[in-house]
Amino acid sequence: xxxxxxxxxxxxxxxxxxxxxxxxxxxxxxxxxxxxxxxxxxxxxxxxxxxxxxxxxxxxxxxxxxxxxxxxxxxxxxxxxxxxxxxxxxxxxxxxxxxxxxxxxxxxxxxxxxxxxxxxxxxxxxxxxxxxxxxxxxxxxxxxxxxxxxxxxxxxxxxxxxxxxxxxxxxxxxxxxxxxxxxxxxxxxxxxxxxxxxxxxxxxxxxxxxxxxx
Amino acid sequence: xxxxxxxxxxxxxxxxxxxxxxxxxxxxxxxxxxxxxxxxxxxxxxxxxxxxxxxxxxxxxxxxxxxxxxxxxxxxxxxxxxxxxxxxxxxxxxxxxxxxxxxxxxxxxxxxxxxxxxxxxxxxxxxxxxxxxxxxxxxxxxxxxxxxxxxxxxxxxxxxxxxxxxxxxxxxxxxxxxxxxxxxxxxxxxxxxxxxxxxxxxxxxxxxxxxxxxxxxxxxxxxxxxxxxxxxxxxxxxx
Numbered sequence: 001x002x003x004x005x006x007x008x009x010x011x012x013x014x015x016x017x018x019x020x021x022x023x024x025x026x027x028x029x030x031x032x033x034x035x036x037x038x039x040x041x042x043x044x045x046x047x048x049x050x051x052x053x054x055x056x057x058x059x060x061x062x063x064x065x066x067x068x069x070x071x072x073x074x075x076x077x078x079x080x081x082x083x084x085x086x087x088x089x090x091x092x093x094x095x096x097x098x099x100x101x102x103x104x105x106x107x108x109x110x111x112x113x114x115x116x117x118x119x120x121x122x123x124x125x126x127x128x129x130x131x132x133x134x135x136x137x138x139x140x141x142x143x144x145x146x147x148x149x150x151x152x153x154x155x156x157x158x159x160x161x162x163x164x165x166x167x168x169x170x171x172x173x174x175x176x177x178x179x180x181x182x183x184x185x186x187x188x189x190x191x192x193x194x195x196x197x198x199x200x201x202x203x204x205x206x207x208x209x210x211x212x213x214x
Numbered sequence: 215x216x217x218x219x220x221x222x223x224x225x226x227x228x229x230x231x232x233x234x235x236x237x238x239x240x241x242x243x244x245x246x247x248x249x250x251x252x253x254x255x256x257x258x259x260x261x262x263x264x265x266x267x268x269x270x271x272x273x274x275x276x277x278x279x280x281x282x283x284x285x286x287x288x289x290x291x292x293x294x295x296x297x298x299x300x301x302x303x304x305x306x307x308x309x310x311x312x313x314x315x316x317x318x319x320x321x322x323x324x325x326x327x328x329x330x331x332x333x334x335x336x337x338x339x340x341x342x343x344x345x346x347x348x349x350x351x352x353x354x355x356x357x358x359x360x361x362x363x364x365x366x367x368x369x370x371x372x373x374x375x376x377x378x379x380x381x382x383x384x385x386x387x388x389x390x391x392x393x394x395x396x397x398x399x400x401x402x403x404x405x406x407x408x409x410x411x412x413x414x415x416x417x418x419x420x421x422x423x424x425x426x427x428x429x430x431x432x433x434x435x436x437x438x439x440x441x442x443x444x445x446x447x448x449x450x451x452x453x
Contacts, residue, residue, distance in 0.1 A: 033365035067225045078232035082239045089246030092254070100361055154366040170426045173366040 007126055011134030017110045018141035018182075019189040024110040028142060029178040031101050035158045038146025040098045042139025048083065048105050049138075050131040052076045053119040057127040060120045072115045073106075080106045110138060141185075148181050149173060252282055258356045259325060262342035263315060266354050266381045272317045272344075290314035290324060291448065299444040306330030306433075306440035309338075321345060326441045327358070332433030334362030337371065339437050343445060349385040350445065352438060360430070368430035376423050380434065383413050388442045390416035392435040396428045 017023045024045075031041040055075055063071050084102045087095040095102075105111065114134055119127040150156055153172030155163050171177050260278055264271050279285040291298060292311035299308040309327040317323055324343045329336040338359035343352050357372040370376055383392070395402055395417050403409040403419040412419050420431045 037365065062224075063228075064221050064224055067221050070225060071228050074228055074232050078236055081236055085239050085243040085247070089243035089250060092250040150366065156366075170367060173364060 007129040008133040011130065011132075011137040012140065013137070014193070015134075016137045016141060016189065017134055018138060018145070019186045020193075021110075021113075022186070023113055024108040024138065025182075027101060027104045027108055028145065029175070029182065030104070032142055032146040032149055032178060033173050034150040034154070034156075035143055035146040036097070037101075038142035038144075039139065039158075040094075041101045041104075042135075042142040044083070044098055044102060045105055045108060045111070046131075046135030046139055048076065048079050049111050049114060049135045050128060051079050052111055052115055053127040053131040054124055055079075056115045056119040057122060057124045063120075068120060069112075069116070072112055072120075076111055076115070077106045110134065145178070145181055145185060148185070149177055153177060248282075252285075256280075256285070258340050258358065259313070261356050262325060262340055262354045263317075263323060264354070266378065272319075272323065273315050274318060277315065285313070288313045288315060299440070299447075301440040301443050304330055304436040304439045304443070306437045308441055308444045317344070321347075323353075324445065326444070328437045328441050329359075330433045330436035330440060332360065332363055332371075332430045333368045333427070334364070337363065337430060337433040337437065339434055341438060341441055343441070345449075350388070350449075351385055352383045352388060352442075353381065355380050355434070355438070357434070363430050364427070367424075367427040370424055370427065371430045371434060373423075376420060376431070379409070379418055379420050379423070380438070383416075383418075383438075387413050387416040388438070391439050391442075392416050392418055394421070394428055394431045394435055395419045396421050397432065 011017060015021060018028055027041055027045070032038045052072075052075055056072055059071075080102060084095075084099075087098070087102070114130060118130045122130070147157060149172045150158075151162060152167075152169050155161060155168045169177075172181065256278065260271065263273050279288060289311040290313055296310060297307045298310040298312060301307065306329055309329070312327070313325040315323045315325065322345045324345070325340065326343065327338065327340050329338040331337075336359070337357065339355050339357050341352055341355045343350055355377060357377060360369055360371055363369045363371060393416060395412065398412075398415075398417045400412070400417060402421045403412055409419045418431065418435055421428070424431055
């Protein structure tokens with residue numbers, strides 16, 4: 001059970017696709033101009049990731065090793081196009097907001113990466129867990145990045161005004177803001193990871209000492 | 215040799231299956247997509263024909279077309295291609311077709327679609343021009359496509375308070391050619407009256423609402439100028 005939990009939390013924190021693995025940078029930087037956009041892109045990616053992981057895990061024994069990448073790409077691109085068409089027809093308003101990002105999902109190397117590294121070698125159930133963890137980690141990262149940029153750049157959060165125009169730093173909404181925020185957040189995540197490990201080591205040392213003296 | 219053939223055939227099989235699925239989804243969604251696009255168009259037409267001050271719909275509710283055929287009956291001008299008219303001066307175009315509606319009070323309204331270049335590409339708008347017999351005013355606009363504008367900056371153009379700054383522009387303003395206040399050399403309008411007076415001079419006051427983003431409203435102003443140019447040419451003296 002502990003193992004399964006690991007599958008889920010792995011992508012969210014210790015192996016976060018954005019801040020630790022630095023995967024899928026193109027949609028990350030381009031679409032996080034606001035928290036809403038981050039949420040939308042995150043959810044769309046999560047949906048495609050789950051579906052592609054399920055299908056690729058199901059067919060993993062049918063695909064010859066030499067052509068696995070083209071087959072995965074066909075499947076992922078097929079899913080993305082279907083979602084695009086279905087949303088355009090039946091969920092027009094949502095499509096209008098996300099429309100620009102949906103084709104971008106195909107080129108997100110996170111999805112191909114999980115197909116190649118995980119779904120092609122594991123059972124369907126485990127692949128779903130992995131997709132959930134990675135997808136939520138990705139979505140969480142996008143929302144965090146989008147929130148920081150929106151709050152500092154436009155003075156709003158999910159469209160709700162927080163303060164007046166006086167404090168707004170426009171550069172946060174423009175491309176340089178994306179790089180600056182991403183860099184600082186990645187540094188923060190790494191610092192958190194390192195300090196946690198150091199604390200662990202200290203604890204172990206203390207435990208050892210306690211054990212020795214006893 | 216045999217194994218390569220097998221690999222090739224497997225890849226082909228996957229491609230065929232996915233292509234068939236896609237074809238199926240496309241067939242299912244073709245009609246809903248056309249309907250959804252049409253609904254958006256009809257909704258925009260209804261909006262631009264609603265008086266922004268009184269909130270009253272200026273044509274009979276039953277006059278709003280419900281289908282593509284009905285909408286086609288309202289076509290005023292159309293061209294073979296996608297563009298009705300192109301303006302070099304304003305870097306914009308009017309899209310085909312343009313529509314004509316007769317208002318409840320007998321006046322004529324022309325609805326034009328057009329675009330000009332904003333920050334990241336074309337900003338597409340729909341405008342209603344109302345002919346008062348001897349003069350023509352632009353009543354209302356809808357911003358249809360601004361997907362290339364920066365969110366939080368230029369994309370504010372689709373917010374209601376910003377759009378309102380473009381409503382009810384009298385003929386004197388249209389004739390001079392619209393400019394945004396930052397380009398006019400005038401200081402930002404402080405009162406509603408000042409903003410209204412500016413419109414008569416063709417000056418659109420947006421700098422207080424769209425700080426840091428002048429290029430997008432400039433694109434919208436140029437799109438309106440393109441439409442004015444087209445209307446001047448086609449309707450000529452008899453407005």
